[in-house]
Amino acid sequence: MAPHPLSALSLDETNLARDVVKDSYSDVVIQFRQILLHEPPKSQVTAFLDLEHAGKVTDETPRPPRLALATYDVIGGTKFPEYHESIVDLREKKRVGHEVVSSDAHHGSLAIHEFDTLVQVVQASPLFQAKIAELDLPEGFEVVVEPWPYGAPDAADGRMRLFQALIFARDTRSGNPDSNFYAYPLPLIPVMDAHTKEIIRIEELATGGKGDPLTGKTHAAHILGHNAAAEYVPELLPEGTRQDLKPLGVVQPDGPSFSVTDGNLIQWQKWSMRATFNSREGAVLHDIRYDGRSILYRLSMSDMTVPYADARAPFHRKQAFDFGDGGLGHCVNNLALGCDCLGVIKYFDGVLVGSDGTATETKNVICLHEQDNGVGWKHTNWRTGRAVVTRRRELVVQFIITLANYEYAFNFIFDQAAGITVESRATGIVSVVHIDEGKTSDYGNVVSPGVLAQNHQHVFCVRIDPAIDGPKNTLVQEESLPVRLDKRINPNGNFYEIRKTEIATSVGLDVNSAAPHNNRVFKIQNNSKLNPISGRPVGYKLTPPPTQLLLADPNCTQSKRALFARHHLWATKYKDHELYAGGKYTLQSSLEVGGVHDAAARNDDVLDEDVVLWSVFGLTHNPRVEDWPVMPVEIMQLHLTPSDFFTCNPAIDVPSNKDPTSKQVGEVTEAVTCCKL
Amino acid sequence: MAPHPLSALSLDETNLARDVVKDSYSDVVIQFRQILLHEPPKSQVTAFLDLEHAGKVTDETPRPPRLALATYDVIGGTKFPEYHESIVDLREKKRVGHEVVSSDAHHGSLAIHEFDTLVQVVQASPLFQAKIAELDLPEGFEVVVEPWPYGAPDAADGRMRLFQALIFARDTRSGNPDSNFYAYPLPLIPVMDAHTKEIIRIEELATGGKGDPLTGKTHAAHILGHNAAAEYVPELLPEGTRQDLKPLGVVQPDGPSFSVTDGNLIQWQKWSMRATFNSREGAVLHDIRYDGRSILYRLSMSDMTVPYADARAPFHRKQAFDFGDGGLGHCVNNLALGCDCLGVIKYFDGVLVGSDGTATETKNVICLHEQDNGVGWKHTNWRTGRAVVTRRRELVVQFIITLANYEYAFNFIFDQAAGITVESRATGIVSVVHIDEGKTSDYGNVVSPGVLAQNHQHVFCVRIDPAIDGPKNTLVQEESLPVRLDKRINPNGNFYEIRKTEIATSVGLDVNSAAPHNNRVFKIQNNSKLNPISGRPVGYKLTPPPTQLLLADPNCTQSKRALFARHHLWATKYKDHELYAGGKYTLQSSLEVGGVHDAAARNDDVLDEDVVLWSVFGLTHNPRVEDWPVMPVEIMQLHLTPSDFFTCNPAIDVPSNKDPTSKQVGEVTEAVTCCKL
The missing domain is CATH 3.10.450.40 (Nuclear Transport Factor 2; Chain: A,)
Known part of the structure; x- marks a missing residue:
C-alpha cells in the first residue's frame, strides 16, 4: 500500500x-x-x-x-x-x-563532506602551519579546526563558494579527547575556496579590547600564556561533580498515555497529529487536531539566524542560518534513554543521505514523552472545603541539534487544555575568540582568561500553517486599550476597550513599540464558524513574545539576508512549498530571496483565506560568565491557546486523582485540602 | 533558647x-x-x-x-x-x-468574621428576600451569598465601613453541595454597613449587552430561564472524566535532595534560605544564599490588584487587593499529598488567629519539593560523539490561595544554575455576572448561557530585597541598542551597543514603550566587588516581564488606589517594615498611601545603597469560553539570574547520570548520543 x-x-x-x-x-x-x-x-x-x-x-x-x-x-x-x-x-x-x-544566483546548501574537506585542507596548508608556528603554542597543545559557513560574502569575494574555520588549541596532556578546546581560541580564520579546495587567505584576528583599533595584532608572543582550562566533562572537573543530588525518576507503571500507529500517527489525550523528520527542518508536525477538529495543517521550525555583533572584520561574517545553511540533519542528536527526557519514551528515527545519495537511518532523532507541569486547574469551594485539583500533563515532541559549539533543544508541547507551546532551549558553548590579557571589550564579555564571548542574537522563526476548523482562516490583531473617563461610556474610569483589527493583506506585524500599553495579541479565527456559547468566531490565540528583533543596521548585509527577522509576525497567503522564512538558499546569501519578506510583499488577500503565520522571536545574548563553559538553558516559548474554539475548558474532564507515589517528609499529618475562609 | x-x-x-x-x-x-x-x-x-x-x-x-x-x-x-x-x-x-x-484615615483589614456576618445579614434581610422573590428562581434553586470587599468607596459612601456581596443561585436538585452556583449569577449586590450590620442598599445590576444603557433592568421575568449547568466536580460532569490518562509518578527512592533544619532553614544544592509564613504575604523567604554567598535578604509577594473593566456601576468597585485587603491567611489552601505537587514533599504549617486572638495551626500551607524541568545544559563534541547532558532540577516553594471564586498558586523556584523564578499561576473560576439571553457585551465574554465573564486585569508585585554579596547594591538599567553603519566604529553594520545606566535615585521604571527595540533588562549589582574573570561588578539580572500595566484612567479611583501598578519596576531605599506595594491599608482605600509610589517619591539616593526592588507584572484577562467553568492555569514568570556573580556556570558540576527508571516504547535500540556532523 x-x-x-x-x-x-x-x-x-x-x-x-x-x-x-x-x-x-x-x-x-x-x-x-x-x-x-x-x-x-x-x-x-x-x-x-x-x-x-x-x-x-x-x-x-x-x-x-x-x-x-x-x-x-x-x-x-x-x-x-x-x-x-x-x-x-x-x-x-x-x-x-x-x-x-547557477552559483550567480544561489549556492546550494552545505554538505558535511565539504566541512570534512575544509578541515583537511586547513590542516595541510603550509601557510596555515606557518601562522600556527608563529603563535608558539605550549607543549602538548594541538590545533583544532572548527568548520563554519562563510556568512555573507564581502564584495571582493564575488560568487566564490567559500568556507571559513575558527581555530582553537586543545590541551592533550590529560589524554582526554573531550578536553574543552574552546578555552583556547586562536586568532586565525582560514578561508577555503570550496571548488579549488585551496586556502585563499588566512584572516588574522584582532585580539584587543576597549580603545584598541579594529584591526592589527596586539596579542602576546605566547598567546595562550594567560588562558586557562575550562572543562565540562565530569571526569575533568577539578572538584568533580556535586554528590548530594539524589535521584528523581518519572514512573509510568501502566505505560504512556499516547499511542503511535501507522508509523507516525500520534494520539494523546484527544490530540492527534503526524510527525515527520527531515534534514532541513527537523521534526515537523502535520494535521494537528483536538477531539477530531482541525487546528493546524503544519507546524515547524522554519529557520533561525545567529548574527554576531563584534564590529571587527571578519566577525560580521559570523552569522549562521542553522536550518537554511545546511539543514540540520547531520547536526541532530541521537537521543539517549534517561538523559534527554524522563519517563516512558517513544523514539523516532530519521533518514539522512551521504554524498553518494545512499540513505542511512539515524536513530532516535525525535523523542516523544509525557511530562507533569504542576497544577493544571484548581478550585476549592470554601463553603464545603472541597478542592478539585488536576495536574497539567503535557506531551512533548523534542529534537536537539548540535551546531559545532552550540546546541538547541526544540520542543513542541501539547497540553490537555488544547494549548500548544513551541519551546526553544539554547545551551552548549558560546562562540568565543581570543582577547589579550587584562583587557575587556565592548563586543562581548570575558568569560575565561583570554576568552571573549561575543555579543550576538538568536532569532527564530516558527512557521504555523493554521487550519482552524478548516483552511480558510483570518488573522485578527487584538489590543486592550485605555479609555478616558467619560460620563457616557466610562463614568468610573475602569473601562478599557478591546479593539480587533482583521488583517486583510499579507504583511509583517510587530508587537514591539507599544506591547505593554496595548497588550497586542493575535487571533487566528474561522469567521464562518461561530462559537455557540459566546457567538464569536472560533479561534486560537497567538501570543508572539515581545523580544528584540534584529539589531544590525538595516542597510548592512547581515540584516538584508535575514529580512524575516524584521517583524514579529508575518501573515502570508499559503503557497505550496513556501516553507523557509529566510528563503530556500541562505548559504552565503547577501539578500533574503524567496523568504517570508517576499511572500508578504505579494500583498495577497488573506481575509478568510488560507493564511500562514510566521512567528519570529529570539534572544539578545550578551554573554555572562555563568554561560561558561557550557551555558545553562535559556528557555523561550511561544504559546497558541484556544480562544472560543471550544464550548468550555477542554481539560475540565481531566481526572483529579491523587498520585499514590508521592511521599511526605517527616511526620505524616492528615492533610485536608480546603480553604477556611 | x-x-x-x-x-x-x-x-x-x-x-x-x-x-x-x-x-x-x-x-x-x-x-x-x-x-x-x-x-x-x-x-x-x-x-x-x-x-x-x-x-x-x-x-x-x-x-x-x-x-x-x-x-x-x-x-x-x-x-x-x-x-x-x-x-x-x-x-x-x-x-x-x-x-x-482613625477610620477617617484608613480601614483595618477585613476579618473572616465580618464576611460571616455579611452572609448572615444579607440572608436575613427582608429587603433582600423581597428582591430575590422578584427574580422568580426555578424550583430547587437556593440563594448563595458571596462576600466581597467593597472596593473603593464612592463619594456618597463617606468613611463608612462597607462590604458587598455577589449573589448566585445553586441548583440543589443533584444533592451535591459542590454543584457550581457560579453558573447562575443574579443581578443583585447588597451592601452592608459593617458597624450597624445593616443592609444599607441593594444594587440592582444591569444585565444588558451591546447598545444597552449603563443602568436599568432588562432581564427576563424568569431570570435563570436561559442559564445552564456548568459543573466541574468529577461526579457531576455529564460525560464523566476522561479514562485514558495513565498514571505518571515522581519517585525519589533516596529521598529529597533538600534538608530542613532549625525549623525553617532550607538547604538544597548549594542554596540556603529560611522560609516563614504569615497571614499577610503567605510564604516569605529570607537570607537567600548560594554556596554561602548572599543574594537576597528577603523575597515575597507584596500585593496584587484585580480591577474589573465593566463600565456599569457598581462594577468599578470590583477591585480586590488580595494580599492587602484582608491578608491571605484565611484563604490559603491546606495542600494535599499527591495533588498539589508530586514526589517527596515537605510541608510547612502556619499560624492564624481567630477573632478572640487565639492562635490556631493551619496545616500544610507551604509545600517544598523538587521537580525536573528538562535539559539543564548539554554539549555534544561532534568529533568524539561524546554528549554530556544534565537535567535541570528545581526546588519549589509553593503556596496556593483561594479568593472566593478564584485561585492563585505562587511558586518560588530555585535552580542549580543559581537562578530564581517567581511564578504565579492563575486558575479557579472567573468572576461572572448575569447577561440577558442572546446578548453579547463590550465588557466581557459570554462563557455560558446567561453568564458574562467580565474583562479584568491581574497586576502582581513581587518585593525583592537584594543583598548581592552584601546590602549595598546598585540597580543598573541595561539596553542593547542599534548603532548605524559607521566606518570608524561599525564598518559592517553588525555592531550593537550595550548601554548601562546606573539608577541613582528611587524611581519607578518601565520596560514598556520600546521593549523589543531596546531589550531593556536590569541588573542589581555590588559595585564594590568585581568578578575576577570579567572584571565587571558581581550582579544578578532581573528581567521584568513586559506585560500591560493598569489600564484604568489615571484620574479614576481604581487607578489612584493602585499606584504601584503604574510602573514595571520600582527601586526604593530600604526602610524597615516597608513591605507592601499598595500600602499597609488597601481595604476601601481611595488612594495608595505608604506604598511603593510614596517610597519612590522620597527621591532617596539608591546608588551603592540598600536598595529594594519591586517588580510589577500581570495579565490582562479578557476571558475566553475555555476559561469556563474552571480556567486552565495562566502561568506568569519573573526571572532572576546570576550575571557575572560566579566564575563559571554554577551548574557545571551537576552530574550527568543516566536516569535508570526511564523506559522506551517498542523495540529497544542501542541508543548512542552523538552528533554525526
Missing part, C-alpha cells in the same frame, strides 16, 4: 530517488547534498485527509504522487561542479522536474 | 501577644484581625546573620527583641468600634507601641 501522504521518505524511497537521479546522467560524478520529501500540494492532501477523517480511505483511494526533491552537484563536463535540483516521482520512477541553479 | 530572628511567630508567641493586648484593656471587647511578626530591624538581623554564617552564634549571642504586631478592634467605650494597632515585645511581655487608627 502506498505510504500516507503525510509520511516522511523511507530509506527505500530515498534510495530510489538517488537511483533515478543517477540514472539520468552518464560520465559524470553526482555528489548529493539532500534528498527530501517534496510534499504534495495541500489541496491533494486535504482531499485525502477529509476522506481519512470520515473513515472512508481504502486501498483504492487516490493518493497524491510521492515526490522527492534531490539536490546535488554534477561534477564533470564543466570546470566547476554544477548545482542541480530534481523532483523525482517515486511511483513513476522518473524525474518530473529539473533545474540547474 | 530564643527563636531565630528569621522565624515566624509560634503558636505560643501569638497567644502571648494576644494576652498582652487583652491585659491592656478592661471593660471592653477586643476583636482581633491579625497578629503578625513585627520583623526586627535589618541592621540587627544582619549583625546576627554575620555571626551565624561565621559559625559564631552561641546561646549568649544577642538577638533582636521578638516583637508582634497585633491589629484589633476595641468595642465598648465609643459608639463604633475603634481600630487599634499594638506592637508587643514578647520577651518583655508588654506593649512597646500603640496607635489608634
Whole structure:
C-alpha cells in the first residue's frame, strides 16, 4: 500500500530517488547534498485527509504522487561542479522536474563532506602551519579546526563558494579527547575556496579590547600564556561533580498515555497529529487536531539566524542560518534513554543521505514523552472545603541539534487544555575568540582568561500553517486599550476597550513599540464558524513574545539576508512549498530571496483565506560568565491557546486523582485540602 | 533558647501577644484581625546573620527583641468600634507601641468574621428576600451569598465601613453541595454597613449587552430561564472524566535532595534560605544564599490588584487587593499529598488567629519539593560523539490561595544554575455576572448561557530585597541598542551597543514603550566587588516581564488606589517594615498611601545603597469560553539570574547520570548520543 501522504521518505524511497537521479546522467560524478520529501500540494492532501477523517480511505483511494526533491552537484563536463535540483516521482520512477541553479544566483546548501574537506585542507596548508608556528603554542597543545559557513560574502569575494574555520588549541596532556578546546581560541580564520579546495587567505584576528583599533595584532608572543582550562566533562572537573543530588525518576507503571500507529500517527489525550523528520527542518508536525477538529495543517521550525555583533572584520561574517545553511540533519542528536527526557519514551528515527545519495537511518532523532507541569486547574469551594485539583500533563515532541559549539533543544508541547507551546532551549558553548590579557571589550564579555564571548542574537522563526476548523482562516490583531473617563461610556474610569483589527493583506506585524500599553495579541479565527456559547468566531490565540528583533543596521548585509527577522509576525497567503522564512538558499546569501519578506510583499488577500503565520522571536545574548563553559538553558516559548474554539475548558474532564507515589517528609499529618475562609 | 530572628511567630508567641493586648484593656471587647511578626530591624538581623554564617552564634549571642504586631478592634467605650494597632515585645511581655487608627484615615483589614456576618445579614434581610422573590428562581434553586470587599468607596459612601456581596443561585436538585452556583449569577449586590450590620442598599445590576444603557433592568421575568449547568466536580460532569490518562509518578527512592533544619532553614544544592509564613504575604523567604554567598535578604509577594473593566456601576468597585485587603491567611489552601505537587514533599504549617486572638495551626500551607524541568545544559563534541547532558532540577516553594471564586498558586523556584523564578499561576473560576439571553457585551465574554465573564486585569508585585554579596547594591538599567553603519566604529553594520545606566535615585521604571527595540533588562549589582574573570561588578539580572500595566484612567479611583501598578519596576531605599506595594491599608482605600509610589517619591539616593526592588507584572484577562467553568492555569514568570556573580556556570558540576527508571516504547535500540556532523 502506498505510504500516507503525510509520511516522511523511507530509506527505500530515498534510495530510489538517488537511483533515478543517477540514472539520468552518464560520465559524470553526482555528489548529493539532500534528498527530501517534496510534499504534495495541500489541496491533494486535504482531499485525502477529509476522506481519512470520515473513515472512508481504502486501498483504492487516490493518493497524491510521492515526490522527492534531490539536490546535488554534477561534477564533470564543466570546470566547476554544477548545482542541480530534481523532483523525482517515486511511483513513476522518473524525474518530473529539473533545474540547474547557477552559483550567480544561489549556492546550494552545505554538505558535511565539504566541512570534512575544509578541515583537511586547513590542516595541510603550509601557510596555515606557518601562522600556527608563529603563535608558539605550549607543549602538548594541538590545533583544532572548527568548520563554519562563510556568512555573507564581502564584495571582493564575488560568487566564490567559500568556507571559513575558527581555530582553537586543545590541551592533550590529560589524554582526554573531550578536553574543552574552546578555552583556547586562536586568532586565525582560514578561508577555503570550496571548488579549488585551496586556502585563499588566512584572516588574522584582532585580539584587543576597549580603545584598541579594529584591526592589527596586539596579542602576546605566547598567546595562550594567560588562558586557562575550562572543562565540562565530569571526569575533568577539578572538584568533580556535586554528590548530594539524589535521584528523581518519572514512573509510568501502566505505560504512556499516547499511542503511535501507522508509523507516525500520534494520539494523546484527544490530540492527534503526524510527525515527520527531515534534514532541513527537523521534526515537523502535520494535521494537528483536538477531539477530531482541525487546528493546524503544519507546524515547524522554519529557520533561525545567529548574527554576531563584534564590529571587527571578519566577525560580521559570523552569522549562521542553522536550518537554511545546511539543514540540520547531520547536526541532530541521537537521543539517549534517561538523559534527554524522563519517563516512558517513544523514539523516532530519521533518514539522512551521504554524498553518494545512499540513505542511512539515524536513530532516535525525535523523542516523544509525557511530562507533569504542576497544577493544571484548581478550585476549592470554601463553603464545603472541597478542592478539585488536576495536574497539567503535557506531551512533548523534542529534537536537539548540535551546531559545532552550540546546541538547541526544540520542543513542541501539547497540553490537555488544547494549548500548544513551541519551546526553544539554547545551551552548549558560546562562540568565543581570543582577547589579550587584562583587557575587556565592548563586543562581548570575558568569560575565561583570554576568552571573549561575543555579543550576538538568536532569532527564530516558527512557521504555523493554521487550519482552524478548516483552511480558510483570518488573522485578527487584538489590543486592550485605555479609555478616558467619560460620563457616557466610562463614568468610573475602569473601562478599557478591546479593539480587533482583521488583517486583510499579507504583511509583517510587530508587537514591539507599544506591547505593554496595548497588550497586542493575535487571533487566528474561522469567521464562518461561530462559537455557540459566546457567538464569536472560533479561534486560537497567538501570543508572539515581545523580544528584540534584529539589531544590525538595516542597510548592512547581515540584516538584508535575514529580512524575516524584521517583524514579529508575518501573515502570508499559503503557497505550496513556501516553507523557509529566510528563503530556500541562505548559504552565503547577501539578500533574503524567496523568504517570508517576499511572500508578504505579494500583498495577497488573506481575509478568510488560507493564511500562514510566521512567528519570529529570539534572544539578545550578551554573554555572562555563568554561560561558561557550557551555558545553562535559556528557555523561550511561544504559546497558541484556544480562544472560543471550544464550548468550555477542554481539560475540565481531566481526572483529579491523587498520585499514590508521592511521599511526605517527616511526620505524616492528615492533610485536608480546603480553604477556611 | 530564643527563636531565630528569621522565624515566624509560634503558636505560643501569638497567644502571648494576644494576652498582652487583652491585659491592656478592661471593660471592653477586643476583636482581633491579625497578629503578625513585627520583623526586627535589618541592621540587627544582619549583625546576627554575620555571626551565624561565621559559625559564631552561641546561646549568649544577642538577638533582636521578638516583637508582634497585633491589629484589633476595641468595642465598648465609643459608639463604633475603634481600630487599634499594638506592637508587643514578647520577651518583655508588654506593649512597646500603640496607635489608634482613625477610620477617617484608613480601614483595618477585613476579618473572616465580618464576611460571616455579611452572609448572615444579607440572608436575613427582608429587603433582600423581597428582591430575590422578584427574580422568580426555578424550583430547587437556593440563594448563595458571596462576600466581597467593597472596593473603593464612592463619594456618597463617606468613611463608612462597607462590604458587598455577589449573589448566585445553586441548583440543589443533584444533592451535591459542590454543584457550581457560579453558573447562575443574579443581578443583585447588597451592601452592608459593617458597624450597624445593616443592609444599607441593594444594587440592582444591569444585565444588558451591546447598545444597552449603563443602568436599568432588562432581564427576563424568569431570570435563570436561559442559564445552564456548568459543573466541574468529577461526579457531576455529564460525560464523566476522561479514562485514558495513565498514571505518571515522581519517585525519589533516596529521598529529597533538600534538608530542613532549625525549623525553617532550607538547604538544597548549594542554596540556603529560611522560609516563614504569615497571614499577610503567605510564604516569605529570607537570607537567600548560594554556596554561602548572599543574594537576597528577603523575597515575597507584596500585593496584587484585580480591577474589573465593566463600565456599569457598581462594577468599578470590583477591585480586590488580595494580599492587602484582608491578608491571605484565611484563604490559603491546606495542600494535599499527591495533588498539589508530586514526589517527596515537605510541608510547612502556619499560624492564624481567630477573632478572640487565639492562635490556631493551619496545616500544610507551604509545600517544598523538587521537580525536573528538562535539559539543564548539554554539549555534544561532534568529533568524539561524546554528549554530556544534565537535567535541570528545581526546588519549589509553593503556596496556593483561594479568593472566593478564584485561585492563585505562587511558586518560588530555585535552580542549580543559581537562578530564581517567581511564578504565579492563575486558575479557579472567573468572576461572572448575569447577561440577558442572546446578548453579547463590550465588557466581557459570554462563557455560558446567561453568564458574562467580565474583562479584568491581574497586576502582581513581587518585593525583592537584594543583598548581592552584601546590602549595598546598585540597580543598573541595561539596553542593547542599534548603532548605524559607521566606518570608524561599525564598518559592517553588525555592531550593537550595550548601554548601562546606573539608577541613582528611587524611581519607578518601565520596560514598556520600546521593549523589543531596546531589550531593556536590569541588573542589581555590588559595585564594590568585581568578578575576577570579567572584571565587571558581581550582579544578578532581573528581567521584568513586559506585560500591560493598569489600564484604568489615571484620574479614576481604581487607578489612584493602585499606584504601584503604574510602573514595571520600582527601586526604593530600604526602610524597615516597608513591605507592601499598595500600602499597609488597601481595604476601601481611595488612594495608595505608604506604598511603593510614596517610597519612590522620597527621591532617596539608591546608588551603592540598600536598595529594594519591586517588580510589577500581570495579565490582562479578557476571558475566553475555555476559561469556563474552571480556567486552565495562566502561568506568569519573573526571572532572576546570576550575571557575572560566579566564575563559571554554577551548574557545571551537576552530574550527568543516566536516569535508570526511564523506559522506551517498542523495540529497544542501542541508543548512542552523538552528533554525526
